[in-house]
Amino acid sequence: MAAVTTTARARARAEITTEIKAAARRQVAESGAASLSLRAVARELGMVSSNVYRYFASRDDLLTALIIDAYDAIGSAAEEEAAVGRRTFEQRWIGLARAIRGWALDHPHDYALVYGSPVPGYRAPTDTVSPATRVTLVALRLLADAVRSGEIRADAVVPMPRPLHADLAGIRAGGLASANLSDEVLARGLQAWTQLFGTISFEMFGHLQNVIHDYDAFFDHQMRRAARTIAGREGT
Amino acid sequence: MAAVTTTARARARAEITTEIKAAARRQVAESGAASLSLRAVARELGMVSSNVYRYFASRDDLLTALIIDAYDAIGSAAEEEAAVGRRTFEQRWIGLARAIRGWALDHPHDYALVYGSPVPGYRAPTDTVSPATRVTLVALRLLADAVRSGEIRADAVVPMPRPLHADLAGIRAGGLASANLSDEVLARGLQAWTQLFGTISFEMFGHLQNVIHDYDAFFDHQMRRAARTIAGREGT
DNA sequence: TGTACATCAGTGAACGCGCGTTCACTGATGTAC
DNA sequence: TGTACATCAGTGAACGCGCGTTCACTGATGTAC
Numbered sequence: 055m056a057a058v059t060t061t062a063r064a065r066a067r068a069e070i071t072t073e074i075k076a077a078a079r080r081q082v083a084e085s086g087a088a089s090l091s092l093r094a095v096a097r098e099l100g101m102v103s104s105n106v107y108r109y110f111a112s113r114d115d116l117l118t119a120l121i122i123d124a125y126d127a128i129g130s131a132a133e134e135e136a137a138v139g140r141r142t143f144e145q146r147w148i149g150l151a152r153a154i155r156g157w158a159l160d161h162p163h164d165y166a167l168v169y170g171s172p173v174p175g176y177r178a179p180t181d182t183v184s185p186a187t188r189v190t191l192v193a194l195r196l197l198a199d200a201v202r203s204g205e206i207r208a209d210a211v212v213p214m215p216r217p218l219h220a221d222l223a224g225i226r227a228g229g230l231a232s233a234n235l236s237d238e239v240l241a242r243g244l245q246a247w248t249q250l251f252g253t254i255s256f257e258m259f260g261h262l263q264n265v266i267h268d269y270d271a272f273f274d275h276q277m278r279r280a281a282r283t284i285a286g287r288e289g290t
Numbered sequence: 291m292a293a294v295t296t297t298a299r300a301r302a303r304a305e306i307t308t309e310i311k312a313a314a315r316r317q318v319a320e321s322g323a324a325s326l327s328l329r330a331v332a333r334e335l336g337m338v339s340s341n342v343y344r345y346f347a348s349r350d351d352l353l354t355a356l357i358i359d360a361y362d363a364i365g366s367a368a369e370e371e372a373a374v375g376r377r378t379f380e381q382r383w384i385g386l387a388r389a390i391r392g393w394a395l396d397h398p399h400d401y402a403l404v405y406g407s408p409v410p411g412y413r414a415p416t417d418t419v420s421p422a423t424r425v426t427l428v429a430l431r432l433l434a435d436a437v438r439s440g441e442i443r444a445d446a447v448v449p450m451p452r453p454l455h456a457d458l459a460g461i462r463a464g465g466l467a468s469a470n471l472s473d474e475v476l477a478r479g480l481q482a483w484t485q486l487f488g489t490i491s492f493e494m495f496g497h498l499q500n501v502i503h504d505y506d507a508f509f510d511h512q513m514r515r516a517a518r519t520i521a522g523r524e525g526t
Numbered sequence: 527t528g529t530a531c532a533t534c535a536g537t538g539a540a541c542g543c544g545c546g547t548t549c550a551c552t553g554a555t556g557t558a559c
Numbered sequence: 560t561g562t563a564c565a566t567c568a569g570t571g572a573a574c575g576c577g578c579g580t581t582c583a584c585t586g587a588t589g590t591a592c
Contacts, residue, residue, distance in 0.1 A: 063589070253484040256484055327545065344568060349546065
């Protein structure tokens with residue numbers, strides 16, 4: 055009757071915590087994170103605003119919970135995609151990129167919450183670091199696999215300055231998946247990674263309006279190019 | 291005594307308009323665009339809040355003015371850089387990239403204002419389109435020059451779907467500088483362009499914290515890689 | 527198993543704050559004759 | 560050049576709103592004996 059049995063109170067607490075987060079997410083989806091309001095959340099759930107404080111110590115705490123959830127959602131979307139087997143590196147990379155973009159299109163405000171400009175006055179605590187890493191680990195694993203299979207060839211190397219070598223060595227040491235990735239491959243990976251999020255952000259934040267009309271075609275093609283840049287072969 | 295002579299009233303109006311924008315910019319720099327407040331601006335200038343309405347019809351109008359100013363500032367920073375002569379394509383590209391990043395580092399909140407997530411509840415009017423284009427035109431001119439000089443060789447072509455060709459044709463038709471740019475070169479340019487802003491946004495919005503420490507070295511190197519991707523030569 | 531006490535969810539009122547915008551007014555600057 | 564009227568910058572009060580957070584309280588759920 056300790057860890058296993060849950061009291062009615064504990065169950066109710068868990069459910070209501072979830073409901074609060076869901077209402078908050080709905081509110082963020084409607085009008086953005088900056089205008090997230092505890093009172094509005096309470097109103098939507100038909101409870102008095104002061105009661106929300108039984109579940110979250112402050113508005114910032116609630117925001118943090120949303121950010122963590124968002125990172126986790128992207129992470130698991132990416133992991134799920136990565137689990138699909140028997141594909142070439144290029145197919146897997148495009149699949150990963152599409153999964154991330156698809157999530158962003160489905161949750162534009164959540165995307166803005168984590169990859170857009172920081173919410174003013176809000177300082178992210180360190181709790182958000184590890185969920186933020188999940189999606190990156192998927193990418194690193196993908197690179198590692200493709201190096202192992204020979205699909206990435208890094209014989210052509212762009213020389214880089216010493217301090218950058220040091221930073222890349224840090225990535226290699228930190229990420230479990232990245233132990234066999236050379237500096238050249240990591241640098242290419244970062245090139246593609248920033249291109250991926252740059253492309254999604256441009257689309258989401260309206261910088262391609264009246265320029266690109268078929269976003270799907272544009273994105274797929276650009277990600278195909280990115281895959282080739284990583285693999286080290288350009289053109290056909 | 292018509293268009294040339296300016297009355298004291300008109301001069302005062304111009305000056306105070308500038309002062310209001312400056313105060314607003316200072317406020318945005320301190321706490322972000324979402325919390326820009328007409329009343330706070332008025333307070334800082336020692337005037338009564340209702341008087342700001344003699345200069346800007348609403349808070350959104352003031353925000354629009356700031357956005358236009360920000361785009362113009364990036365545009366002229368880029369144009370200034372581009373005016374430096376006698377350099378290779380790679381040098382010019384890196385110079386342009388550095389100019390944009392430098393402006394972003396000097397004006398983090400202005401960068402967030404235009405390239406971060408949109409301000410909630412604010413809808414950008416069409417007035418912002420043409421200033422937003424300035425910096426892009428600089429890049430297109432740079433590409434065109436490098437094609438002319440033979441520094442960009444587009445013999446290796448990545449095949450792309452028809453709708454993307456149509457969109458790229460639109461860019462060619464719209465931008466005066468881009469008339470001689472092939473679809474392949476435009477696609478490469480977009481690849482580098484999204485990489486550029488993706489890299490700056492990652493840095494500005496904290497997604498490289500504890501990963502990259504020497505941001506200057508990282509950025510320069512990544513932009514060197516981008517230049518090579520555009521030019522069509524990888525590795526050394 | 528039954529009772530006494532402790533814990534905790536939820537209430538409702540209040541504090542103190544800032545916001546965008548409107549309006550009727552005063553007084554200085556500009557313009558037409 | 561001098562006067563009469565029109566324009567416009569700036570004032571101060573007000574409307575109506577929403578916010579985060581605290582606090583003393585009630586009543587239901589959980590726990591120890």
